[in-house]
Amino acid sequence: MSNWIKVCQLDEIPPAQARTVKAGDVMIAVFRLTGDRVKAVENRCPHKHGPLAEGIISGDDILCPLHNWRIHLEDGQVAAPDKGCVKTYPTKIENGVVFLDF
Amino acid sequence: MNDKKKLVMIGNGMAGVRAIEEILKANPDMFDITIFGAERYPNYNRIMLSPVLAGDTTVEDIILNEEQWYTDNHITLHLGKRIKEIQRGYKQVIAEDGTKAKYDNLIIATGSNPFIIPIPGHDKEGVMAFRDIDDCDAMVEAAKKYKKAAVIGGGLLGLEAAKGLLNLGMEATVIHDQATLMNMQLDSIAGDMLRADLEKQGMLFKTSTLTTEVLGEKRVTGLKFKDGSNLDCDLLIMAVGIRPNMALAKDCGLFCNRGIVVNDYMQTVTDSSIYTVGECAEHRGIAYGLVAPLFEQAKVLAHMITGQGLKAYEGSVVSTKLKISGVDVFSAGDFMGTPGVDMIELMDKVGGVYKKIILEDDKIKGLVMFGDTADGPTFFQWMQDGKDVSEQRSTMLFSASGLGDSGHSGIDLAAEMADDTVVCGCNGVTKKDVVDSIVKGGLTTRKEITACTKAAGSCGGCAGLVDQLLASTLGTAFVESEHDPICACTDLNHEQVKEQIKTKKLTLVREIMSVLGWKGEGCQVCRPAINYYIGMMWPEDSQDDRSSRIANEKMHANIQKDGTFSVIPRIYGGETTPDELMKIATVAKKYNVPTVKITGGQRIDLLGVKKEDLAPMWKDLGMNCGYAYGKALRTVKTCVGSNWCRFGTQDSTSLGIHLEKELDRIWFPAKVKLAVSGCPRNCAEATIKDVGIVGVEGGWEISTGGNGGVHVVATELLCIVHTTQEVEEITKAYLQHYRETGRHNERSAPWQKRVGLESIKAIVVDDLNNRKALVARLHLYVAQQDTDPWAERVADAEKGYQQFSEYKQIVIPIEVELS
Incomplete structure (x- = not known):
């Protein structure tokens, strides 16, 4: 069952950048990609737990700021040669408001 | 179906x-x-x-x-x-x-197929080739029963076979029809050095000798030569070539x-x-x-x-890089030369090193290297490029490039290393990982290896070593070309992109990527580079693109391994006051800073700061941002100088403070460190800095292009001047020249090596008009950087982070179940 929770206005995330969202004990990175698409993953790189929200967005990937691991935001999979994955959260935008599904 | x-x-x-x-x-x-x-x-x-x-x-x-x-x-x-x-x-x-x-x-x-010379008796038992695993097995078996082996053929394969047989406990004699061993790859000097080396290892030789008959009843018992002499043997390996x-x-x-x-x-x-x-x-x-x-x-x-399209094979120019019984050999092109040909040689018989380069009109035509082959791939590249080496010829045999780890030691580390030796210390990549990626993954460039294994992907210190592994694994030279594209997102190199930004007056990162046909939306390599070039070339007409800044430069703080940040305020010239120290101490206490550390650059690092605390802490500090995280001026290290030191000849501290204030807030291609010492004792260690200034009686020595990091590089003397005004002007001109012609992420040391100290001297020292023009352009840029980034963010924080929202997290008041 979906559990859509309002996060923020889309405008509160600068284009091609991210915001960190704290929900309970979990830190989530919410990215605003080209074409005003929004993706959300746990803000914790599977490698050395780098804060993904501070990384550079490259297309639909995020590059971890600590050691440049490349993580695909769609499915949370880490790009080779590294291995791993991060938890992803479904997102939607309605009337300029960003929602996350928990 | x-x-x-x-x-x-x-x-x-x-x-x-x-x-x-x-x-x-x-x-x-x-x-x-x-x-x-x-x-x-x-x-x-x-x-x-x-x-x-x-x-x-x-x-x-x-x-x-x-x-x-x-x-x-x-x-x-x-x-x-x-x-x-x-x-x-x-x-x-x-x-x-x-x-x-x-x-x-x-x-x-x-x-x-191996070629078997059709001399009488070649089909006797105990005569074989060395070509496949079965041959290998047969030789191992033979070594158990027989003692004396002969190898016909003094080429690579023959020598390797003989070496293997020696290791198996046999006596091994190599018979070669030429006077020089490996005459296809070596000249007579290198061939003789190789022979001496192998003789020391117990190998026996008969050169300039033609074999005419294999002796024996059923099995080989000996060889007969053209000069009438004989040799006893009970195993004969023919290694005279392949068909x-x-x-x-x-x-x-x-x-x-x-x-x-x-x-x-x-x-x-x-x-x-x-x-x-x-x-x-x-x-x-x-x-x-x-x-x-x-x-x-x-x-x-x-x-x-597979019908992929037209990719044609146009033949290969080959070089040979070999290791024979522990001896490195490299050769390429026409290495023999004719009498009277232009050539340079280096010969160290005791040390076992010999290098010879054949030149024609200052271009490399061929080369032989023995003992130290580290620069072989570089020379080979120069040969293929037709590079004019008139500037390098007097020194190139000592070291072509100083490239990578091995460039310094002058020996080919790569081939010597054990499989489990870590090549890339940053990413824990071993020699075996790299070699496997080459052999099994079929990779042929350093970029591919980096993408596949991460070796040389972080500090880049092992890039030279990776190049050597490539060369020694593939047996042919592969050297990263100067003209490689910035990254996989584009086919253009740094210079081409800069040229386009300049001529088309492009001022937006995204615009550049679309105009220049970028593949995808850029990455952590190209986007920060483009952003830097725009800011450097169009200081008045461009805006910094924060989405193209790496975390540190975006946050104006240094991200640490646990995701917290470190805060380092400027302490100009490393000189502080009791009040300033008390302020730092008070702030550190107030925000529970877990670690306070004195840095190598004479300032104080507050480590373990939470992102939310950054702006409030900067406000309380009221000091300027130290840029300790960015491609910017880091520190100007100074000694106490003539104010206090009994040896001091110049007031280094005042000059250092002044320079640091003048050069604050400037983005460079890479980080920049300065030092000013008050006398030639050089306590500020100025000779391993990007710009090092050393006081001498009646003046200052300015030396540049040093580096104390991955590869220690000492500065080279740029000039000696009399006044601090000249020091300031020349330092500024040098750094602006570096800003304009350096490639993003290229430190001043490799840049200086690339463009040449003499050309830099001509531009920033000798040509007074040009010097002034450089300084003027730097001042124009500095004028745009009128606010301290910390102060700017503190002001924004008080308005609820309207502009710099990345510092403020959004809190959703719910409990989330962790799956």
């Missing part, structure tokens, strides 16, 4: 299987593949047979493709089945045991010359459905015997057979 095309390959060796790998890479579903191999082993690395014979490695270790690989890729593998006939009319091949296979496309990859194996091709009417003749797409000229690759193929008159060209051929073949 299966509609895949049928692909049959005869031969299961390195070149052929590489072609299959390339085909699978290009189109995994196009063919049903069947491979026939005459040997009973899956594809193995033939180059590594000598270490197997020498007992340094095992057969299992040199297998490149396990049988599982064939299964995984749905390849039908027939081992130990020799094809006896190709029936081109029926489009099928028949093996000796009657197995038949139909094909739509056929690849002949039958390699070559392309083209019997099958000839029998079915394919045109053969020295090998099976192919066009530039590796198709046989007779039948376009049949391809050939490897040692059996003759391309434009040459049948190659080295791995690298064969791998290139394999790529072209795969391109053509």
Whole structure:
């Protein structure tokens, strides 16, 4: 069952950048990609737990700021040669408001 | 019904299987593949047979493709089945045991056969070649029973065979028909050095000797030579060369010359459905015997057979880089030279190093290197590029480049290293990882290796070593070219991108990527580079693109391993006051800073600061941002100078403080560190900085391009001046010249090496007008950087982070269940 929770206005995330969202004990990175698409993953790189929200967005990937691991935001999979994955959260935008599904 | 095309390959060796790998890479579903191999082993690395014979490695270790690989890729593998006939009319091949296979496309990859000299007695027992695993096994067996071995052929293979036999406890004599060992690769001096080295290891030689007969009843007992003398032996290895194996091709009417003749797409000229690759193929008159060209051929073949488009093979220029019994040898081009030819030589008989370069009009025509081959690949590249080496010729034999770890030590570290030695300390990549990626992954450039293994992907300190591993693994030179593209997102290099930004007056990162045809949306390499170039070239008309800043430069704080940040305020020239120290201490206490550290750059680092605390902390500090995280001026290190020091000749502290204030807030291609020492004792360690200034009686020495990091580089003297005004002006001109011509992420040391100290001197010291123009451009830029980034963010924070929202997290008041 979906559990859509309002996060923020889309405008509160600068284009091609991210915001960190704290929900309970979990830190989530919410990215605003080209074409005003929004993706959300746990803000914790599977490698050395780098804060993904501070990384550079490259297309639909995020590059971890600590050691440049490349993580695909769609499915949370880490790009080779590294291995791993991060938890992803479904997102939607309605009337300029960003929602996350928990 | 299966509609895949049928692909049959005869031969299961390195070149052929590489072609299959390339085909699978290009189109995994196009063919049903069947491979026939005459040997009973899956594809193995033939180059590594000598270490197997020498007992340094095992057969299992040199297998490149396990049988599982064939299964995984749905390849039908027939081992130990020799094809006896190709029936081109029926489009099928028949093996000796009657197995038949139909094909739509056929690849002949039958390699070559060892050449046995047809002298009387060559078919006696105990006479053999050294070509495959079975030969290897036979030699090991023979060594158990017999004691005296002879090897005919003083080329690479012969010497390796003899070395292996020595290791197996046999006496080994090499018989060579020429005076010089390895005369195809070495001149007489290098050949003699090699001989002396091998003699020390116990090898015996008979050079300039022709063998006329193999003696013995059933088994070989000795050799008879042309000069009438004899040699006793009970094992004879013939290692006089290879001949392309083209019997099958000839029998079915394919045109053969020295090998099976192919066009530039590796198709046989007779039948376009049949391809050939490897040692059996003759391309434009040459049948190659080295791995690298064969791998290139394999790529072209795969391109053509899968209909990917036109990629032609145009032949290869080859160099030889070898290691024979622990001795490194490199040669390329016309290394013999003719009498009176222009050449430079370096000879160290005791140290066992010899280098010779043949030049024509200051361009390299050929080279031989013995003992120290570290620069071989670089010289080879220069030779191919037709580079004018008039500036390098006086020093190049000492070191071409100072490139990488090995450039310093002058020995080829790469080949010496054990497999488990860590090559890339940043990412924990071992030599074996790198070599595997080259051999099994088929990689041929450092960029590919970095993408695949991460080696040389972080600090880059091991880049030279990775290049050497490439060269020593493939046996041919591969050197990153100066003109490589910035990254995989574009085909353009730094200079081309800068040129476009300038001529088209492009001021937005996104605009540049779309105008210049970027693939994708850029990455952490190209976007920060473009952002820097725009800001440097159009200071008045551009805006910093924060989405193209790496975390540190975006946050104006240094991200640490746990995701917290460190805060380092400017302490100009490293000189502080009790009030300032108390302020720092108060702030550290208030925000529970877990670690306070004095840095190497004479300032104070507050570590472990939470992102939310950054702005409030900066506000409380009320000090300027120290840029300790960015490609900017870090510190100006100073000694106490003449104000206090009894040896001090100049007031270094005041000058250092002044320079740091003048150069604050400037982005550079890479980080920049300065130091000012008050006297030649140089307590501020100015000679390993980007700009080092040392006070002398009546003036200052300015030296530049130093680095104390991965590779220690001492500065080179730029000039000596009398006044601090001149120091300031020349330092500014130098740094602006670096800003304008440096590549993003290129420190001043490699930049200075690249553009040359003399040209820098001419521009920033000798040409007064140009110097002033450089300084004026720097001042124009500085005028735009009028606010401290911390102050700017503190002001924004008080308005609720309107502009810099990345500092403030959004809190959703719910409990989330962790899955």
